[in-house]
Amino acid sequence: LDPQLWHACAGAMVRMPHVGSKVIYFPQGHAELAASIPEFPPSLGMACMVLCRVLSVKFLADAETDEVYARIYLQPDTNRDIDLHDDSPSSPPLPEKSASFAKTLTQSDANNGGGFSVPRYCAETIFPRLDYSQDPPVQIVLAKDVHGTVWKFRHIYRGTPRRHLLTTGWSNFVNQKKLVAGDAIVFLRNASGELCVGVRRSTRGATTSINASSWHLAAATS
Amino acid sequence: LDPQLWHACAGAMVRMPHVGSKVIYFPQGHAELAASIPEFPPSLGMACMVLCRVLSVKFLADAETDEVYARIYLQPDTNRDIDLHDDSPSSPPLPEKSASFAKTLTQSDANNGGGFSVPRYCAETIFPRLDYSQDPPVQIVLAKDVHGTVWKFRHIYRGTPRRHLLTTGWSNFVNQKKLVAGDAIVFLRNASGELCVGVRRSTRGATTSINASSWHLAAATS
């Protein structure tokens, strides 16, 4: 899974810690977010926070919903003094600028009767160059999702006044991904120049839950 | 799950042992059918057959495919002499006669474009009585599947020459159950007079596999 696509789907608010950096783990905060109560090793005691080292970070996406998440392995750190200034706890903006664009789906976008209204900025900076000498200008656009699956869209520039639209292929995408108005779609041109597409679901209904049983604290010899 | 519907779906070849009866369990035969190798308790040794008592028999149907199967608990029997004559190892034909009819789906039945051609015998003996004074005779038929879900079909007697057909509702049933030509459908009128419907999938592709991990031999104190 492309880290840039992952970050574009997660949104700009999300910063992930680097491997080797120090973080503070809050068991209670984790427990409150988890769908079921995670089991903590008794050695941890009832500490409200645990200073940890990040052993590994894996960027993942749910196979069904495409929702992105990360699996982070933590090791309790023996160094008791909480001095986080020497570590950069959050990842800096990615060095390679990858153009991305997110749009929340309108009712018309999500209606199965129609297509997708592409904001001009997205069409001109993210999509492949369109040949405006045609009338109307049309092209087929291919985009990879988080699983590597390629989706095909007909991209046309038409109407009065002129606007960019995705028509054929869009309806299929909406149905397969079960998108509804309010969900967001992310288009991104990654470092290799490939067009990618991701989704960011609206939080209505609190569908996002953390599977507590998949969480483990690395056993610390301390 | 109605035992009569279960037997109708399983077919006439399938006979199930009664609770309390003696059976011979063949570990190797079981292992060859199972998807993964079942683990046998070491106390069993390498016996090629084990004389057992039937502790319980539960008639079940797969939640996804509707395929019927049974969960049977066995207890190794201390009585070493293999004299099965006093026990009736297989269930006799069910005492209450419940009319049932099975038909293998033709290409036309499975085509999404069409309906289901009901053999006359099935329509006249299994289906609810049709009012032939109408022109054409039509009725709505309700049928319960193995999960208790009720399916609705339009049953009409029309055409020249006249024949029984299921039209509206049939296509939906075929799609939901993922039926293809070669699969069989079972109609049955159970003891309570309710119409039931089951499926018996063709064995092409050997989709039926036994989940070995769900099998256990009752620990015998012997």
Add this chain to the structure above:
DNA sequence: TTGTCGGCCGATCGCCGACAA
């Protein structure tokens, strides 16, 4: 008796520009 086919009609899908926010 019943499996397959072509006809046909209505529903739905989805592409379109008009219009207005």
Add this chain to the structure above:
DNA sequence: TTGTCGGCGATCGGCCGACAA
């Protein structure tokens, strides 16, 4: 610039009897 709407043409689902096996 772009969200929503009504129009409308193409496609598809599905009901029908004809016909033959």
